[in-house]
Amino acid sequence: MSTVIEDMIARKVFNSRGDETIEVDVITSSGFGRASAPAGKSRGKAEVVYYPHGGVDEAIKKFEELIAPELIGLNADFQEEIDKALHEIDNTTDFRVIGGNTAFAISVANAEAAANSYGLPLFQYLGGYAAHELPYPLGNVISGGKHTHGKSPDIQEFLALPYEADSFLEAAAANIKIHKKVKDALKKKDKLFNGGKSDEGAWTANLTDTEALEIMANACEEVSNEVGFKCGLGVDVASSSLWNTEKEKYVYQREGKELESGEQLEFIKQIIEKYHLVYVEDPFHEEDYESFAELTRKVKNCLICGDDIFVTNTERLAQGIKMQAANAIIIKLNQVGTLTDALETIEAAKRAGYIPVISHRSGDTCDWHIAHLAVAFKCPIIKTGVVEGARIAKINELLRIEEFLGDRAKMAELQIL
DSSP: OOOBEEEEEEEEEEOTTSOEEEEEEEEESSOEEEEEOOBOSSOOTTSOOSSOTTHHHHHHHHIIIIIHHHHTTSBTTOHHHHHHHHHHHHOSSSOTTTOHHHHHHHHHHHHHHHHHHTTOOHHHHHHOTTOOEEOEEEEEEEEOGGGOOSSOOSSSEEEEEOTTOSSHHHHHHHHHHHHHHHHHHHHHHOTTOOOOBOTTSOBOOSOOHHHHHHHHHHHHHHHHHHHTSOOEEEEEOOGGGTEETTTTEEEETTTTEEEOHHHHHHHHHHHHHHHTEEEEEOOSOTTOHHHHHHHHHHOOSOEEEESTTTTTOHHHHHHHHHHTOOSEEEEOHHHHOSHHHHHHHHHHHHHTTOEEEEEOOSBOOSOOHHHHHHHHTTOSEEEOOSSSHHHHHHHHHHHHHHHHHGGGOEEOOOSOO
């Protein structure tokens, strides 16, 4: 049995939006790994560069000319060395030479090839025998903002989090129930509603933020009563996309209102209290650490989660920790490039008491690896939609992991809620 890399292949494939992306195969004498890269719609300014100038075609060219010759012959078992080599080949801080998505696909495919060489599932190879906790699924049920067109809420995502379920199967089923109840409510609310969905499989409808919150709150309460455990309500405000730098205000076009930072804080605090929100992502724009910190101080029993503000970056997270801004962090591997980089961020977050939330991207593929990474790296929440194909791929893989673990499987602990 050998974990030495014998060959590597890169190809062009498509993501759930029909955009081009890169997929990489890593082959050892006794193992095989394959991973494809997703793409976000609302991206933080500090994310790594997805592809070099020239897009996926140029990335594949760089892969064949620069990367594969350097990595073939190395040992896939030494993940840190592989990831370090990718940084050295690129030699920039943001992967603009080879592309962050190329680095991501190689890094994950390499880990899978090593796991496959040993005949182990990826989560067990990376997390060891002790990895046996399943994350709670955080699912987007109603979409607004950049995820939609036409009349829709200004807030980007209205989310369900079944945070007291006894099994992943029960949790995933609860989210699906909420998704279906919301559809029925939207039909009654809007006679013109035709079952439209966003990229992530969430409903799109002619709603205000308040109407969406009311519908979601009712659906979460009804399903909680039916299933016998709590299904919480959350939002991803995606505030960087609402922030107008010239006006220094958050512009809610649908609502016809403009809020200064202090007013935004009061608005978010108000909806947390009124709708008993358990999760709020990006309530402020990506440079406003102060408001993140103030909101975190002022609310209890709610995850204040940073995505654009942290972009899975240890330095940006360190600034947040220093200021006590937020208490949770989105982990998106392709924001930072490699497994090693992402794991460093996760470990720094945990040391500071932040909840790591491993996440898909809106333009995703049927790649299932983040399901394994959530278990391996002990992330208590996975954000991966509810029903759309690229999301179901992750959810179904977690069901398989739960079955594989058998009696050892248990749900993660969420101490803040």
